[in-house]
Amino acid sequence: MTVQSLSSAPIGEQPLILSWRNVAFFSAVHALALLAPWFFSWSALGVTIALHWLFGSIGICLGYHRLLTHRSLQVPKALEHTFALLGALALQGGPIFWVAGHRLHHAFTEDVDKDPYSARRGFWWSHMLWIMYPRPEFFATETYRKYAPDLARDPFYTWLDRYFLLLQLPLGLLLYALGGWSFVVYGVFVRVVLLWHTTWLINSATHLIGDRTFKTEDGSRNLWWAALLTFGEGWHNNHHAYPKVAKAGWKWWQVDITWWAIQSLKVLGLAQKVVMPPLQAETTK
Template sequence: MTVATSQKLPLDWTVIIYMATIHLVALLSLLPSNFSWGAVGLAFFLYWVTGALGITLGFHRMVTHCSFQVPKWLEYILVFCGTLACQGGPIRWVGLHRLHHKYSDTENDPHDSNLGFWWSHMGWMLHEISADNEVPRYTQDIAGDPFYQFCQKYMILIQMALGLLLYFLGGWPFVIWGIFVRLVIVFHFTWFVNSATHKFGYKSHESNDNSKNCWWVALLTFGEGWHNNHHAYQHSARHGLAWWEIDITWMTIQVLKSLGLATNVKLAPSRETN
């Protein structure tokens, strides 16, 4: 797929309206009446719950790459946290990410970085892409699970329920910051892994694509920015392989392992232990 052909793909107006609405409502946080330090604190707490525990730990390392296993009850909690990030539901998210790794930076990669920063960051989501047709093929291990199906089907209603809870706890400031501002933050930080880490940084391993290690993306995404390491060793639970490559998510997995909650933890060959 070339830049020209990508621009000819039909626009997905449902997604465009969805994204525009979230971003526009988030701007209401600029009004003094919608500001409170409690609301800001809530937004950053939910950024950790949904971005770190949900997307990074749950959707990505646990489900997509099977880097470790946890008891089913904890797996469902992490998947639920990821669903609260409102990035398309667990089944579609996992399927598209597995496709990305299989075809990284080639024509069949949903967010091929060769098509430019904008395309890999969020442009691909605003079009009807053929990769969606491949999702069932790459999610056979989770597609039949009733809980995953529930999260996939009712992602928006789950978010609305959270919004109602936040409204009763702190009014509109909690809703604006805890839902809309937080969603925008987690959206773009997650998308930087698709865009920035395929443009900026350094390569420490051969991965046959444009993936790079980018320290500032790692900082924003709890360790996901060590992306070249990850593409070289996709199933490793640890992305920050050098001692100075800080990986908060790997530290979280270590805590879960020490508690007996994380098992079958997979590591890059040089990091494997008995």
């Protein structure tokens, strides 16, 4: 059953209810990240950068997005599960939740009711307020699982979707053992906040500003600086024009670090059926 058929009935404008639990959680993580000046070290900053790439580019961009959401490539199941685990460590939700929401975003892009983070509700809604005002059709487990049935059938993804938050505990203990509280503050809280906001820019900024190469029906745009911050995801107009293509940056100058990782997997024989851009595509003049 397709996403469209599952959501064919009109939802209608619904009252928004603020989740104080979500507000408290996200405020606490941001507050702890503000401890960074008192725990600074160059090695801790290096941990932030390394984990930002590992959990962001490999976990979210490659794993959650291009692999699980769009099936732009195939990898061995054990490797697929590893990428999903890295994505869960990014603290952006479990794989079923994340994939379901993003599939709805593509099926109903910018629809104020059916797109979880519709840009038509404004920058701050698509950036983060959609999380502070969670709607049950997007956040209730029994509902969003319908939009990612391929993942919901896998016991590992069901487990990861339920317990992803707890993964920060062994990560925090490991970081503490390696570098004390400095590594914990930078490797967990600074890294999480940085990755949250760079990822959210794809929902917000790249639907408002930037260049439009393809004639899509939505407001998606290519935004170079967002692409640099998100390992290639900022070439968003390219992506919305051809969502299943594994490569986001099509031009030689469109830096797409996640694509470099996919290329490496392909060379090693670990990535198969990699979806490439069409030889000819209709573009705007």
